[in-house]
Amino acid sequence: MSVSAPPATLPRLLAGMSGDGPLPLSRHLEIHGSLPAFARRRGDSALALVNELERSGLRGRGGAGFPTATKVTAVAAARGRAIVVANGCEGEPASLKDRLLLERVPHLVIDGALVAAHAVEATDVLLAVDESATRAVRAVDRALGELTRGGPHVQLVTVPAGYVTGQESAVLNSLAGGPPKPMAMAAPIYRRGLRGRPTLVSNVETLAHIALIARHGGAWFRALGAPGAPGSTLVTVGGAVAYPGVFEIETGTTVASLVEAAGGATAEVRAFLIGGYAGTWVPADLGYQLALSPEGLYEAGASLGSGVVFALPSSACAATEIAFIARWLSGQSAGQCGPCVHGLDAVATALEQVRGGAAGEGALARIGRWAALANGRGACTHPDGAARFVTSALDVFAAELADHARRGTCSACAQRHLLPTPTAPARRAA
Amino acid sequence: MSRLRINWIACEAHGMCAELLPERITLDDWGYPIIDERPIPPELEAHARRAAEACPTFALVLERAEARRR
Numbered sequence: 001m002s003v004s005a006p007p008a009t010l011p012r013l014l015a016g017m018s019g020d021g022p023l024p025l026s027r028h029l030e031i032h033g034s035l036p037a038f039a040r041r042r043g044d045s046a047l048a049l050v051n052e053l054e055r056s057g058l059r060g061r062g063g064a065g066f067p068t069a070t071k072v073t074a075v076a077a078a079r080g081r082a083i084v085v086a087n088g089c090e091g092e093p094a095s096l097k098d099r100l101l102l103e104r105v106p107h108l109v110i111d112g113a114l115v116a117a118h119a120v121e122a123t124d125v126l127l128a129v130d131e132s133a134t135r136a137v138r139a140v141d142r143a144l145g146e147l148t149r150g151g152p153h154v155q156l157v158t159v160p161a162g163y164v165t166g167q168e169s170a171v172l173n174s175l176a177g178g179p180p181k182p183m184a185m186a187a188p189i190y191r192r193g194l195r196g197r198p199t200l201v202s203n204v205e206t207l208a209h210i211a212l213i214a215r216h217g218g219a220w221f222r223a224l225g226a227p228g229a230p231g232s233t234l235v236t237v238g239g240a241v242a243y244p245g246v247f248e249i250e251t252g253t254t255v256a257s258l259v260e261a262a263g264g265a266t267a268e269v270r271a272f273l274i275g276g277y278a279g280t281w282v283p284a285d286l287g288y289q290l291a292l293s294p295e296g297l298y299e300a301g302a303s304l305g306s307g308v309v310f311a312l313p314s315s316a317c318a319a320t321e322i323a324f325i326a327r328w329l330s331g332q333s334a335g336q337c338g339p340c341v342h343g344l345d346a347v348a349t350a351l352e353q354v355r356g357g358a359a360g361e362g363a364l365a366r367i368g369r370w371a372a373l374a375n376g377r378g379a380c381t382h383p384d385g386a387a388r389f390v391t392s393a394l395d396v397f398a399a400e401l402a403d404h405a406r407r408g409t410c411s412a413c414a415q416r417h418l419l420p421t422p423t424a425p426a427r428r429a430a
Numbered sequence: 431m432s433r434l435r436i437n438w439i440a441c442e443a444h445g446m447c448a449e450l451l452p453e454r455i456t457l458d459d460w461g462y463p464i465i466d467e468r469p470i471p472p473e474l475e476a477h478a479r480r481a482a483e484a485c486p487t488f489a490l491v492l493e494r495a496e497a498r499r500r
Contacts, residue, residue, distance in 0.1 A: 184437050337438035342460040373458055379439045 005216040008223035011248045012232045013208050017104050022139035025146040028107040035111055035214055049119040055218030057230045062203030063306045074190040075120040078198035082122040086113045088129040088204040089159055089166035092276040093421045094308045097234035097246045098204045102136035106143035112207030115214040117152045120200050125154040128171050132161035163332035167380045168201040181334040182380035205234055226252030226293035239311035239418060240267040256288040267313035271396050275305025277325055278385020281392040317412035318397040319404040323351040324417045329386040340383040343374035347390055354401055357408025364401055368394050431469035432494050440489035447490050450481040
């Protein structure tokens with residue numbers, strides 16, 4: 001289908017980005033060309049598109065990494081008029097990639113949503129954006145104003161900011177006028193989601209990739225990256241690197257190359273957090289060697305999740321960082337499920353006590369047991385992610401945590417934490 | 431064979447399930463159930479059904495294997 005696919009080089013999604021504002025439609029079309037007619041006209045067979053997605057091997061970029069073609073096929077096969085929801089509710093504080101796409105290349109996301117709508121024969125497209133991301137909201141709003149009419153009904157909807165609010169059932173809850181909390185779905189979302197209709201909820205980066213696959217084909221997409229999960233992917237690099245920010249890499253790129261692309265480490269790195277606050281800590285020596293692909297990360301028990309790689313320097317106090325984020329994660333519980341409410345709070349309290357040397361005997365083992373118990377016992381995967389963060393931290397920072405448990409605060413405890421939260425954004429690592 | 435599932439949003443830690451089906455359900459430090467994930471064998475089926483029916487918030491669900499669809 002791709003008549004003249006461009007060469008397999010980077011950048012793809014971030015092509016043409018310059019200055020600070022969003023790329024206007026004219027510039028977007030100069031860079032990427034227009035969507036092929038099949039992707040714009042309704043009534044054409046959507047099958048070719050689904051086949052192309054299948055060939056591309058694209059996996060979702062929202063965190064779960066589910067094969068996009070499988071999800072699209074399920075929605076397309078479900079009975080009823082489908083809805084597409086572009087999920088731009090990036091709740092992960094250490095991730096900036098979805099916001100960047102919406103702010104700078106909104107037309108790529110909108111194109112992808114229109115292509116997805118064609119593939120599932122949807123009549124409505126909702127672009128759900130975190131209301132606190134005001135620049136993203138403005139950019140998308142302006143981009144929608146540049147669209148020519150026709151095709152599915154496309155609407156921008158802002159949803160409340162938060163961590164679990166971006167979980168797909170929470171987004172649907174918000175869009176339906178309910179609280180932005182995950183809910184127990186009576187049927188799978190692909191069959192009965194928003195307004196009881198088959199619903200494709202897709203991360204905005206996934207949609208941006210779809211926009212390019214529709215233009216250049218699946219073979220073009222997979223010409224870059226690791227065979228099992230090909231293509232390019234956006235990664236937010238933070239912590240002790242010279243130029244923290246969002247980078248577009250081929251999947252399978254090593255953490256060492258990524259750190260180099262970010263200007264190199266500015267201090268000795270103690271450990272990497274991979275996948276964000278629902279992700280996994282990996283000690284630096286192993287971490288540098290890891291390839292950022294599902295296969296490459298598997299050996300470290302990690303996954304790329306929402307595309308975060310954070311380099312924690314040895315100069316930081318690991319106990320302080322972990323206790324701080326564990327408390328934040330506990331506070332982000334939607335408060336609906338007992339094991340999450342009580343378990344995460346108990347974990348955070350005990351970690352705070354460990355940090356201050358006031359936890360008493362057996363505290364670390366207790367934290368491990370509570371974290372393991374939280375895993376898998378909620379309506380959404382928030383407790384699972386928090387458990388992964390804490391469990392891997394107990395393992396990687398065993399020495400530091402045991403030291404704090406015995407002796408209390410260290411000389412680095414007084415520094416402000418490096419891991420960002422929405423109310424305490426990233427500061428430059430020393 | 432059937433399996434037990436919990437609607438975690440509905441569960442309020444009454445703990446009846448652990449009393450009625452101790453073979454498969456224990457309680458955590460806060461009284462919320464910890465479920466043994468293995469399928470329920472026929473000899474426990476009646477007990478499992480009774481535990482699900484006794485849940486004051488209908489949070490414990492006994493799912494029949496044949497009714498489970500992906």
